[in-house]
Amino acid sequence: MKEILLSNNVKIPMVGYGSYLSTEKGGKQVILEALEAGYRYIDTASFYYNEDAIGEAISDSGISRNDIFICSKVWPTMFGTKETRESFEQSCEKLRTDYLDMFLLHWPRASVKDEKWFEKAVAAWKVLEELYDEGRVKAIGVSNFLPHHLAPFLEAVRIKPMVDQLELHVGYMQEYTLAFLRKEGIVPQAWSPLGRAKMLGDERILKLSEKYGKSPAQILLNFLIQREIPVIPKASRLDRMKENMNIFDFSLTEEEVSYLSCIPEAGWSGEHPDTFEY
Numbered sequence: 001m002k003e004i005l006l007s008n009n010v011k012i013p014m015v016g017y018g019s020y021l022s023t024e025k026g027g028k029q030v031i032l033e034a035l036e037a038g039y040r041y042i043d044t045a046s047f048y049y050n051e052d053a054i055g056e057a058i059s060d061s062g063i064s065r066n067d068i069f070i071c072s073k074v075w076p077t078m079f080g081t082k083e084t085r086e087s088f089e090q091s092c093e094k095l096r097t098d099y100l101d102m103f104l105l106h107w108p109r110a111s112v113k114d115e116k117w118f119e120k121a122v123a124a125w126k127v128l129e130e131l132y133d134e135g136r137v138k139a140i141g142v143s144n145f146l147p148h149h150l151a152p153f154l155e156a157v158r159i160k161p162m163v164d165q166l167e168l169h170v171g172y173m174q175e176y177t178l179a180f181l182r183k184e185g186i187v188p189q190a191w192s193p194l195g196r197a198k199m200l201g202d203e204r205i206l207k208l209s210e211k212y213g214k215s216p217a218q219i220l221l222n223f224l225i226q227r228e229i230p231v232i233p234k235a236s237r238l239d240r241m242k243e244n245m246n247i248f249d250f251s252l253t254e255e256e257v258s259y260l261s262c263i264p265e266a267g268w269s270g271e272h273p274d275t276f277e278y
Helices: 028-037 051-061 081-095 117-134 147-156 175-184 203-212 216-226 238-245 254-261
Strands: 003-005 011-013 041-043 069-074 100-105 137-143 163-167 187-191
Touching: 028 051, 028 238, 051 069, 051 081, 069 081, 081 100, 081 117, 100 117, 100 163, 117 137, 117 147, 147 175, 163 175, 175 187, 203 216, 203 254, 216 238, 216 254
Parallel strands: 041 069, 069 100, 100 137, 137 163, 163 187
Antiparallel strands: 003 011
16 A cells, blocks of 8 residues: 655555445444455544444454554544543544544534634644654644634644645645645645545546546546545445555546646535534
8 A cells, every 4th residue: 555654754545444424334344344455544533423333343353453544533622621632532442542543633613603713723732732742643633724724723833733634636626725735744635535426427537437447436536646645535335445445556647637636616515614514
């Protein structure tokens, strides 16, 4: 599995398993199948309410904890010196581990009405810095933070985020944000890399799928990988899980990458950090 190097020299797999909603029907069996398919990066969050199932699956898999990269996130209603620490400990307990490979702030805020979101986010981040210093977390970062959230945030913190998880896919590449992250040395990581399946039937993707003999999903994921953006696609079937990992044996041309980068907005989830309401 190809990896990408974070600013603190921690390596993360270019393809991880996104667990949001994946365990609703299959429970821990879905995670066991993901591990069977070869995934060694499992992405979760307290808000997904599946950390118990993931912890049980990893325990039952027989795979060494050291060989699995686990990322979880703290929900913004738990931002605060005491609350964020509690959220971390609860995640560890459910995941049956005493450390996390990566821990993120999930959204800048839970409500647009929260005028104190910045102070809360900084307080939560200071807990992440403490956990990092203690060796309880190997990498720390944010999710759904845009440049106007990050610019003042970076001025207020001691350790810069290593990752920013964002909705990124063909049709929604957030180029201004990507440029900002590159300048700051923060790795962008794509959630919803398939545009919540909305882009799978796009005729432009289907043409490339036919050309390369690859599925539309593989085209979409390969595009992001070529732009050095690690991905965390979701899949509940074993064949789709394997398909999403089998994307390193072909390359799109520079012209095709440029073309896909410039497709007008399509497939957006409708979730935006500045209008998001919990």
